[in-house]
Amino acid sequence: MSYDRAITVFSPDGHLIQVEYALEAVKKGTTAVGVKGKDVLVLGVEKKSTAKLQDPRTVRKIVQIDDHICMTFAGLTADSRILINKARFECQSYKYYYEDPIGVEYITRYIAKTQQKYTQSVGVRPFGVSTLIVGYDSKGFPKLYQTDPSGNFSSWKASCIGRSEKPVKEFLEKNYVDEMDEEQTVRLTIQSLVEVVESGEKNIDIAIMRKNKPIEFLGRTRIAEIVKEFEEEKKRKEEED
């Protein structure tokens, strides 16, 4: 019996060890946060600190999949490139056949299906990537989806992937409220990242997805303003205590 037929095989206690190792790879990646507001979606990413001689603009973690869908990821960047490429192609292919823009859940399903395929195929390893996909569904509601290397996917109000997943998720669970407006959603996203990102706001990227509008990347100055406001508030609270 050759054990090199497939790379992902079951362990005696029913686990897919390779998939779990892939999840470990995700946990090593830089943090990505997604928050759903009443009629807005915000993605925040921790940017990996670039080397001195490296051009920081070439490291982009929030990408557009179609005109109305964006995604970000945590884990192996090179693996994510493949998924992003496949997703982009699928979006155009869908429009080619159905003339309608693709649905957020549809593309999430597709990405998740792709990730699952690679856990049950010969000679390949799973993708070491978890993704956060944002967009508006056909009824106009904002939707946030998460996929992981096992091929699972689910819809979230707010989620986090990557190395600071635990503390950020706890923060979000404590502070998330339904039906937030744009300002509140952006602030919550930035706040959740600022706690865990080393070297502060210079390494945070925020993207806002509004209905029927192209994605907007928040400017550096605006992020710095909001972070400053947090720090001042923090100081005030400490002084009161």
Add this chain to the structure above:
Amino acid sequence: MDSLVGFVGKNYVLMAGDTNAGRSIMRLKDDFDKLVQIDSHKILAKSGEIGDGNQFCNLIIRNVSLYRIRNETELTTKSVAHYTRRQLATAIRKNPYSVNLLLGGYDKKDQKGSLYYLDYLGSSKKINYGAHGYAALFVGSILDRFWKEDLDFEDGLELMKKCLREVEKRLIIGTRCFLIKMINSDGISVVEKVMINSEKKNEIEEEN
């Protein structure tokens, strides 16, 4: 038979197509838009087999979109023309698309409009003015005579109407209704939907 006319003016491209869609002797549709939007600043005017035109234009639109999403930049008119030609050329000896096309586009980088003539055999040429279909026989000489470089929009529209009037007058198959679109730095806009009725003189009355 489809009529397509196009020419380049001062920072714009003017394109017109008749709005007939027919099969054999029957007119199926008289508001058929043959000037298909490829992206924000490009139009592909299609003529020939209707099904092939739909499929082929759809293919081009989707691939141009994919390029835009992947590379976060739009293709130039020249690139789209070459890509389109390549698709037609590889198809001609396998499963030919019976479509003749005029590709008009405005490139923000050069701040100029350009027009390309493509046909179903896979030929492509950058042109200043041109036409497809029977219209080409009538309109060619008019454009040869009156087209000048850097025509103003008003003069251009007048020239276009002159061409379309000639098509209506001389083409035995009734093609009265035309749709004129313009591409400039602001994008694509419908200029006019023209109904042309050439004057009919009652000669018997005059003789009396």
